[in-house]
Amino acid sequence: MTTAYKSSTPKPSRGPTVDHEKCLQQAGGNRYNMILIAAQRAREIARKHRADERKDAPYPVVNALAELEAGAYGIEYLKKLR
Numbered sequence: 001m002t003t004a005y006k007s008s009t010p011k012p013s014r015g016p017t018v019d020h021e022k023c024l025q026q027a028g029g030n031r032y033n034m035i036l037i038a039a040q041r042a043r044e045i046a047r048k049h050r051a052d053e054r055k056d057a058p059y060p061v062v063n064a065l066a067e068l069e070a071g072a073y074g075i076e077y078l079k080k081l082r
Helices: 020-026 031-047 060-070 077-081
Strands: none
Touching (some): 020 060, 031 060
């Protein structure tokens, strides 16, 4: 039988926190649109189509959501996709 010990040290941060409500506002209030926008932008970041200025988060999806939250792009980004 193994005993689980709780560590007194906190777990390291997984990166910046993203306010999903702000992302939702930028995407026009529609969660589906938010996912479409973030997914396409994450693909672009992963392929390095645009200069990636955010080096603090290693995951393209986190970067895409952080950019959406900051207002770097919004609902008009969907017109590019369609």
